Amino acid sequence: MHQADPGSRGSDAAETTIAIEAAAPVAAAPDLGLLRVLRDDGSVDPATDPGMSAELLLRAYREIKRLRLLDARMILVQRQGRVGFYGACTGQEATPIATGLALEKDDWVFPALRESSIMLVRGFPLVPYLAQIYGNSADVLKGRQMPSHMSGRAVNQVSWSSVIGPQLPHAVGAAWAAKIRGDRTVTVGFIGDGGTSEPDFHNAMNLAGVYRVPCVMICQNNHWAISVPTARQTASETIAVKGRAYGVPSVRVDGNDVLAVYKAVSEAVARARSGGGPTFLEALTYRIGAHSTSDDPTRYRSDEEVATWVARDPLARLRRHLVHRGLLDDAIDAAMEQELSAEISAAITEVETHGPPGRETLFDDVYADQPWHLAEQRAELLRGPKAPAGH
């Protein structure tokens, strides 16, 4: 992708899109192609290879693996009633992990349900991350937010909204502010395929295009929105085409191919940072597990379909590539797995030593300064075992 001329609005957008289309082998994708790097045999397509270093590839592998193990453990502790809810990323890890690796420290992230882990990649430690899932006294959010809504000011990550959609305009707005201030920050915002039906998706796309902001908007098209397949969500042939309709350069990328996602995100980020405006990425992937811990996917999809996608598992595909390049073998892999499992177990043990946040914290942060009526309620609550009147 080439550098944009900030003066030539519009034509640049079209050219950039075409550049990617020309490079990408056109799979079953009408209109916009599909950016792929990893081949099934573990080799890479030299025409699209982003040239990630061995170290970076191993880091990506490790992060995906950690997330895979972590999600499995969190589902387990949810089933045991130790946390209230969990939405896993299993099968879709390549996009959040590659995104985390492609960003700079000052960039901002506005995830949706399945991208909380980006903050782990960007240096947020595991124990306080888990504390947000447990919502206990070690939680910087003070037990206020649901699991799978992790966030942190220290890593410029804002919680997604449980009511689908708002984070995408927020991402565009943060990018708009960067443009107004003239700083070099880039923002990344996420949405699911189902979320593209909400007006906020269209607002974000339109305003990103109109104001030409340094924002990368990523749709994780995991084929299902709870029980609704993408084909019943939209009559468009692709999600990416919607970005193009708003004048935002749009790319379809194999979302189970870490190298391809890394390439697409890095290029979009570089372009945004140099004044080239927004990009919309549709990452084609699949939710291997349930929508959340309150869902049973066997009610609406076949085991065969799931098996097809398990065969395209992003972790296994990256593994094949690493083995192909001589960077990984069974022994290294097993040792890594053991180490990560131990790290997760230790973090869970540590986080579970903490009790609930103190009741006095309930009234903090509703406003910048605690108003008198909340101070009164707080005093009443703390006065005795009896709960307050409520007003």
Place this chain on the structure above:
Amino acid sequence: MSQLRFREAVRAAMIEEMERDERVYLIGEEVGHYQGAYKVSEGMLERFGERRVIDTPITESGFTGISIGAAIVGLRPIVEYMTWNFSAVAFDQILNNAAKLRQMSGGQLRVPIVFRAPNGSARQVGSQHSHAMEHFYAHIPGLKVLAPATPADAKGLLKAAIRDDDPVLFMESETLYGVKGEVPDDPDFLVPMGQAAIAREGRDVTIVAWSRMVHVALEAAAVLAREGVEAEVIDLRSLRPLDETTIVASVRKTHRAVIAYEGWPYGGVGAEIVDRIQRLAFDDLDAPVLRTSFLDVPMPYNARLEQLVVPQASRIVEQVRKVLYRA
């Protein structure tokens, strides 16, 4: 009579009305193939087909808007939100269109539509998923708002709502869906809107509640009975129209009242009831009317903190003791 769970009573009301009137249909997220996010519409797709049980993309403003359009020209949609929280995205359609089209058209148009969903606190679903939305909607002229506590009332009120020619908002509760009760089988069993029920008779204090909080108020009344206090519990059932007659008659008898509800203490239906009581039964009151509501903060996720924010029977008991000057 049949023993039905709350969710089955809601379903029975929809099925009977859809069989009775083919202009009635059900639309919403996950209502069809998934059988409903809370299994309320289980079996309805098989029974009525995709023409009348309609799954939607995730766009509350979109499917609310098309349903209002269809209602204007003569259909009678039942619009389900996965929860009332998500109706926030459709608020403009409800506030500015469903509620006002009759009035703005000089009475030429009508919007016979039912909006229904679970409402209020569930368990550990955080601040954005735990709203008591009835307070927002009951404020709006042109809308009717119902909040039943029992399977029988759920069925009778929903049937009345579907037959009504104005927009009706129907508040269910995730925590009530499993509650069982006797429900009349008569296909013309209707519960009229705007009539409260006495859930428990008593002479010492009136507790006014609706939806899930009726059950919590009854729990509180049982505790109070052991202290020799006989509480009368009013199950409001209908928030707009509001049955002030039943409330005032009860307060005339007990001279004391506590309003127990989910939702914040600032304004809202609870404050509205306090206004009616002080205005219409001022001379009968022996104590200020008190309320038990959410604490005035967004709902936390942590279970222990959530329990402190949501009204518990113990908090209602506490308020009752205060109005009895026994605290």
